[in-house]
Amino acid sequence: MIPYRPRRPHFFRGAHLPAPIIATVLTTPRLVLRPHRMSDADAWMRIECEPSIREGLHWPRRDRHEVLAHLHDRTRQTVLWHVHDFLALAVELDGQIIGDMSMHLRSVAPESRFVEIGWLQLPEYSGHGYATEAASAMLDFAFETVEACWATAVVYADNERSMALAERLGFVRVSRTRDTFTYLIGSEARGGRGTPRRGDSTTRSY
Secondary structure (H helix, E strand, C coil): CCCCCCCCCHHHCCCEEEEEEECCCEECCCCEEEECCHHHHHHHHHHHHCHHHHHHHCCCCCCHHHHHHHHHHHHCCCEEEECCCEEEEEEEECCEEEEEEEEEEEECCCCCCEEEEEEEECHHHCCCCHHHHHHHHHHHHHHHHCCCCEEEEEEECCCHHHHHHHHHHCCEEEEECCCEEEEEEEHHHEEECCEECCCCCCECCC
């Protein structure tokens, strides 16, 4: 049985957007980004069992029950409204789940609104631009629908693929800790829809 994790009542959850933003289906020329479903369990198990993903995100090794609980939690992450709300979308290619895109709402003030995004992808699909395509769609959603001024990403220092992806998207490395790099990109950095420009960005994975 998957444990129930109640959410705090809305009036206890602090600063919020004028209205909730409910997850929609995002489409690109090759991909569909949509909310997770429990019917994705087998695909999510493959993701959780993939060593490069687990190591790149510093995820713990989970048994099947824990994997299902993690997926169940992701199926509920479909609304951005209050600070720290989390949105998770499955990345689908020809009906197959190949990865995940995520977004945390970190600030809601219009003049300084920012989000933190993350990504993961099964390694056998690398080299085809899918991760760049999915992350670009998520950035467009952040800047056009959420109306964020900035997007950040935090990447573990040993996750070279994620660092390379952040740089391809136009993220700029702005700080580091012993274990992570933080990247930043501003809404003005994306000269046109789906056309990132180098020199203005950041990202983190979950």
